Amino acid sequence: MDFGPETYPLLTSVAFIAGFIDAIAGGGGLLTVPAMLAAGIPPVATLATNKLQSSFSSGTATFSFHRKAMIDWRTYWPQILVILLLSGVGAWIVQTIRPRALELIVPVLLVAVAAYVLLSPRMSDEDAHHRLSAKGYLPVGGAIGFYDGFFGPGTGSFFATSLVSLRGLGLIRATAHTKAFNFASNIGSLIVFLATGHAMILLGLCMAIGSASGAWTGSHTAIRFGARVIRPVLVTVSLALTAKLLWQALS
Template structure:
């Protein structure tokens, strides 16, 4: 690994941290660069090492959001508690579930999300006049903590997007508040997955901690920009990131 590989990896880590802090999806940027820098690195080790950067970045973003936004702890605490074991279970299942089979499904879901958001300009940028019932709260906990948490450990792309859309729809929050909540869940599922990868010996700690420095830097910049610019900014970035993720997944699927 030469000097330019180091610079490229750190740059990718900063960019990934920025994307993760705003809407999620930074792994789509960082993991390919990691594999390019270390072409003989097993995919499981790349995923495990990336989790160090991901968890530090999302935790940093969550802390910064918590200072400036109101987070519903009655939802976040149980959802985060569910996300840890769900993320671990997803990571355990990753070796046995071929991602090529469900990648097209995720692509269709992401395209649907992008179209839905693009065609509804007020969605997520203005408060929804909707009663948040107990049933909606329970669904938000189960969907965000268990289902999406499991998916994060299993595969990952689009986790932030799915969480933001789920919380905005179910809890009538704006994109900024939904993004803040998603960081807590994402950090929790990353923690569960990281434990599994570490036990399996699929984590390069020194490399991961180095990437974490860049990821935290990007997360601080991204969360500050999101807090300053608001839900409209988050909405725009979400659509752009979804387009990028779908393009990357289509290339992986059909190239």
């Protein structure tokens, strides 16, 4: 597929902004996916290429949080493995069917996420008592990972909110683990998309430069300011995704 010379720097710039937002609250695909579709990239190729560039974004954010010792790898490695595997299954299935029903269901879930973030006293940087054990969280994390490979919008919001509400993590630690989970789901689905030949490698790598730079900036912003910045961005991203998906469904 041929593009004008301006397409690569434009999409790379979009990826930088998306990487910044994604490192804080998820939802970077709200920017990159419509931008790629507007550039004339087919839907499946858009999903595949977006996974390629967002893998660098989530990987950079994960590394930043890891350096600050905010990710409990010993406790959460089984969840990461399950998320990686099920996201690959989701990516394989999405190439055979059109996920129309999710376009109607996901906005309702995102409104619930925004309401929880706004109203719950648990959405702070302080850890709280957990409602599910780490093993009990496995099917929750696996389901979100499958969803990320299958459809994607709002995955970061779902991970972060479920970690706070079910595992009792403070918002900054939930964000750190969300990035690790996102990285796993991105890699799992990317492997499938690469195997089926849908990803546009050169474009994806150009966008990866932008998204990784944005993720580094965003993750350090989240580490420095914590819930004060994560909470409003999470609400804004959830509501923006809701509006976008409802618009698509109704139109």
